[in-house]
Amino acid sequence: MARFIFITGGVVSSLGKGLASAALGALLQARGYSVRLRKLDPYLNVDPGTMSPFEHGEVFVTDDGAETDLDLGHYERFTGVAARMTDSVSSGRIYSNVLEKERRGDYLGKTIQVIPHVTDEIKDFIRTGEDEVDFMLCEIGGTVGDIEGLPFFEAIRQFSQDKPRGQCIFMHLTLLPYMKTSGELKTKPTQHSVKELRSIGIAPDILVCRSEGPIPEKERAKLALFCNVRPEAVIAAQDLRSIYEAPLAYHREGLDQAVLDAFQIAPAPKPNLDKWEDVADRIFNAEGQVKVAIVGKYTQLEDAYKSIAEALTHGGMANRVTVKAEWIDAEIFEREDPSPYLEGFHAILVPGGFGERGTEGKIRAAQFAREHNVPYLGICLGMQMAVIEAARNLAGLADAGSEEFDHESGKKRFTPVVYHLKEWVQGNTKVERRVGDDKGGTMRLGAYDAVLKQGSKVAEIYGATAIDERHRHRYEVDIKYRDKLEDCGLRFSGMSPDGRLPEIVEITGHPWFIGVQFHPELKSKPFAPHPLFDDFVRAAKETSRLV
Template sequence: MARYIFITGGVVSSLGKGLASAALGALLQARGFTVRLRKLDPYLNVDPGTMSPFEHGEVFVTDDGAETDLDLGHYERFTGVSARQSDSISSGRIYSNVLEKERRGEYLGKTIQVIPHVTNEIKQFLATGDDEVDFMLCEIGGTVGDIEGLPFFEAIRQFIHERPRGECILMHLTLLPYLAASGELKTKPTQHSVKELQSIGLAPDVLVCRSEHPIPEKERAKIALFCNVRLDAVIPAYDLKSIYEAPLAYHRAGLDQAVLNAFQISPAPRPDLTRWEDVIDRLTHTDGEVKIAIVGKYTQLEDAYKSIAEALTHGGMAHRVRVRSDWIAAEDLEAKDGEHLLDGYHGIIVPGGFGERGTEGMITAAKYAREKDVPYLGICLGMQVAVIEAARNLAGIADAGSEEFDHEAGKARFTPIVYHLKEWVQGNYKVQRTLHDDKGGTMRLGAYTAVLKPGSRISQVYDDATEIEDRHRHRYEVDSRYIPDLEKAGLSFSGMSPDGRLPEAIEYPDHSWFIGVQAHPELKSKPFQPAPLFASFIGAAKEGARLV
């Protein structure tokens, strides 16, 4: 049976619960324990799949096809444990499950209520797989007191009450604001946040206090006294230059030891922090800088491309270079002479996205990279626009475009080099979709195999592998009927689906480094195991910057 750590937040949102959870998971691993991390989100969306990137940041996709909160990306990057569908739940999913059971008559005519039906559904989710690991870390989104989160807090209260004593603890993150006028940190918001928790039957065992200033010992003692927490369980959390400093910083602050003390695990195994010391060494001791342009649709919010930003950092670690990423709005490249915004960069990335907006700017970026011999990595839509660019400017299909763009306009304007995917094979099953299906969960989602052309650059990137597996999230595909004409024009289709129907990777053999992939390799990148494509891309950028 797993021990449970519930992570909650108070005072304000965006305190870093996801990062603290991921760092704690990494520290428990460093002490020899096995972990799994989960996210409970109170919003009523079934999942983040249909949310705007401006609303919720990126959607993180698991191997088994779940569209989840970006915090699951933190969990994977810090622990290396692949997330799955059972690691992410929302109020929308819980209520949907309950109502489906009610329609099937599973409640035998009972009146359906939050207690016990909704809370039982949450507890069932919490208990899934608890015999697989030593520790289950469960982060609850939002802040204590939010009306949406009350069923989750009540379910956790019941869950803790029903488990054997000593199997569950609660870790609460709060903010200690600094008032410049009085020159002091204020502990009252933390006290009120803990009081709010206590009013619903929960009491924290460990307090993590975010602060921009050092927390004096007398203030820690005050917090411990008024919040009924041991002094050594009041953990300061200060701002860091890099999120990858978090495991070592939290270890120095005593977080992992405080958690083990709360579980009365003594003597505690000594931690092996070699992995994280190496990560920080690679991050801080670098030999120069490469400049990467990320040409995207959602550049106003960096969290919309969180995994790409982190994968670039990991690629830089692999080559001991700093990666300076500049976010360039694709629409800005559509202006006259807009391509000059790309001058001076050592590499160009065009990431995924949906809809027509900005796509002409992305096509300009692909054309610029091809003609100027600048390393180019196209991901999902970034691969598709590179194919469209090749069709227009190399294969002589002047009106090459995508069904997605025509669908938005309501009329045909393009030769559809990219088409809406209506059926594909997933395992042993054929999946079928139409344009009129619901939007949520209807894409090609999760891990799929790509068969690589022997001797191709992408095969070399993956150590001469003939097959790779990466995660997908898209509903449009490059039409394989155009492959012969495009290959005659110089574009090589170096990766295909196992049945040979769906293009998975493209490249220009005579280019210094130009690869497009339909999948999202950034989702599996980790600081101690960079995604091969990102590591190779940064290596090519490093060569272009003459740092080798």
Template sequence: MARYVFITGGVVSSLGKGLASAALGALLQARGFSVRLRKLDPYLNVDPGTMSPFEHGEVFVTDDGAETDLDLGHYERFTGVAARATDSVSSGRIYSNVLEKERRGDYLGKTIQVIPHVTNEIKDFLTIGADEVDFMLCEIGGTVGDIEGLPFFEAIRQFGQERPRGQCIYMHLTLLPYVAASGELKTKPTQHSVKELRSIGIAPDVLVCRSEHPIPEKEREKLALFCNVRPDSVIAACDLKSIYEAPLAYHREGLDQAVLDAFGISPAPRPNLSRWEDVADRIFNPEGEVRVAIVGKYTQLEDAYKSVTEALTHGGMANRVRVRVEWVDAELFDREDPAPWLEGFHAILVPGGFGERGTEGKIKAAQFARTRKVPYLGICLGMQMAVIEAARNLAGLKTAGSQEFDLEAVDKLSPRFEPVIFHLREWIKDNQKIARDVLDDKGGTMRLGAYAARLAEGSKVAAIYDSTRIEERHRHRYEVDIKYRDVLEAQGLRFSGMSPDGHLPEIVEIDDHPWFIGVQFHPELKSKPFAPHPLFADFVRAAKDISRLV
């Protein structure tokens, strides 16, 4: 039966609970324990699938097709443990389950209440897969005191009471603000946060304090005294140059030891941190630098492309170079020459996205990369933009476009574009046909999760993967129309990856180019610092080669 660590936050949001959880998971793994990480989010959306990236950042997709919080990406990147649909739940999902049971009559006529029905549903979620691992790390989204989070805090309080003594601990992450005028770190916000947590019946066993400055011994002792934790369980979480330094930094502060002590695990196995020492060495000792432009529409919020930027970092680590990512808003050159914005970069990446805004700029970015021989990686929509660009400028289909940008084309009523990209109406998943309509609900209706693809013998991607069969994660509802394959391949755009049934294009590439690849899936979701995704590793290698020629 797993031991549980519940990670909560206080004072302010966005302190790094997800990173702290992921780093703790990595440290427990380094000591030989198996782990699984979970995220419990208080928002009422069933999942983040319909949220704007400006609201929530990227949507992370699991192999089994769940659209989840971006923190699950941190969990996977730090532990290598593939997340599942059962590793993420929101208030919306919990309430939806409760109401479905009520409509079926499962509660036998009882009055449905937050306690016990909602809290029981949360507790049931927590126990899924508990017999598979040594430690279950459960992060509660938001901050203590938020009205939305109260059912989750009550559920984990009950859960700890119902489990055998010593099976659950609570880790609380707070902010220690620095007041420059007095030159002091202030502990009072943390004291009040812990007081709020204790008022709902939860006493933290480990206190993680985010700070811009080291915590003096005097303040540690004060926090231990007023927050009722052991002095060696007050852990400093200072700002770092790289998130991948976090496991080593938290280990130096004694986080993993404090957690094991709280569980009474003694003597604790010695950690093997060689994996993270190698990661840190590659991060802090690069042998060069490459500049990569990410041409997108959500460039004002970097978290919208979190997995992409991390995968580029991993690709840099594989090549011993620092990847300097620069954000380029595709709308800047919707109607202009992109050269002033794109010249000087060693590679161009166009990531996924939705909607027509900024697409003409992305098409021009693909054209710039193709004609200037700049390495290009198009992901999901980025692949579709490369196909439209080739259709317009190589195959002579001047009105080539997407049904996504011209919904009238679905009904054949005066479409603006010839739909090279069409709305996917059916596909095969686990040997079953899935059907979709353009008017279906938006949430959870895309082609989601892991799908296999066959790669052409002798293609660039087959060489990069060192295989002709791959499995990658998808999140999209539009596809390249296979009927244009012959005319595009005649102009040099090779369809080098296809679905196993041969109906859906998965990868396109240009042979007569240093590196030009578009993929319909999201390879960034499977990249890790200690196992960079082969596409990103080779993309950065190509950028590195170009940088040497400049």
């Protein structure tokens, strides 16, 4: 039966609870334990699927089709454990489940209350799969004191009481601000945060304190005394040069040992950190640099493309180069010539997105890459824009476009080279969708198989002709234009097993031009870079040697 580690946060948000959880999971793995990580988010959205990337960053998609918080991406990248639908839940999902049960009569007419019905639903979620792993790490979103988070804090308090003594511990992440005028780290915000946590019945076993530098012994002792934790359980989380340094940094600070001590596990298995030392070596001892332009519409918030940024880093590590990614707003290219902006880059990436805004700029970025032999990777909408560009400028379909843009404007303006997908097969089930359906959870979501054309560039890159990748989209390239496009050099090199849905296109005779309907970035890891990103960065590295 699993031991449970509950990770909470205080003082301010965005301190890095997800990263700390992921790094701790990696350290426990390094000691030979199996782990699973979960995220409990207090917001009332049922899931992040309909939230703007400006609000919440990217949506991370699991193999089984869940739209989840981006922290699950950290969990996967650091532990290699594929996230599942049962690893992410929000207040919205919890309340939705409770209300569905009430409507069915499952509560036998009882008055429905936060305690016990909502908290019991949260505890049921936490228990799922508890017999599968040695450690279950559960991160609570938000900060202690948030009113919407109270049911979750109460639920984990109850859960720790339900379990045998010593089976649950609490790790609290806080901020130690540095006051330049006095030259001091201030512990008072952390003291107040722990006081708030203890007022709702939770006493932290471990304190992880974010700071710009090391924690002096005087402040460490003060935190231990006033927050009622052992001095060795006060862990400094200093600012790092790379997030992939976190497992080694936390190990040096003794986080994994503090966790094992809290569970009274002795003697503790010795960790094997060779994998993470190799990762650090590849990051900090790169042998060159490549510049990649990311032409998108959510460029004001880099977390909107978090997995893409990390996958590029992984590709750089595989090729022992640093990838310098620069974010360019696609709308600029709707007003200006893209050449002055893109000429200095070694590769161009156009990511996914929704809506018409910025799409003409993405099309022009794809055209620049095609005409100037610059390596190009188009992901989801980025593939569709590359197909539309080829249809307009190579195949003679001057009004080629997407039904998505016609639906948005309410007018028919384009020849729909990209159309709204109304039905598809998922496993043994036929799935049907209409344009007017609810937005949440109605896309083609999760892992689907694809068949690669023998002898194609992508088959060479993958080293296989049968793959599976994660999807998140409503619109598909129409195969009725396939012959016309292939005659112009745009090859449909990956298809769904039934041959109906294009998965990958590539341009023959181009050094590296690939568009994919899926999201390869979601499966990339620092110790196992995705083949497409590995080869994309390799192509960029070759370009950098030519300029």
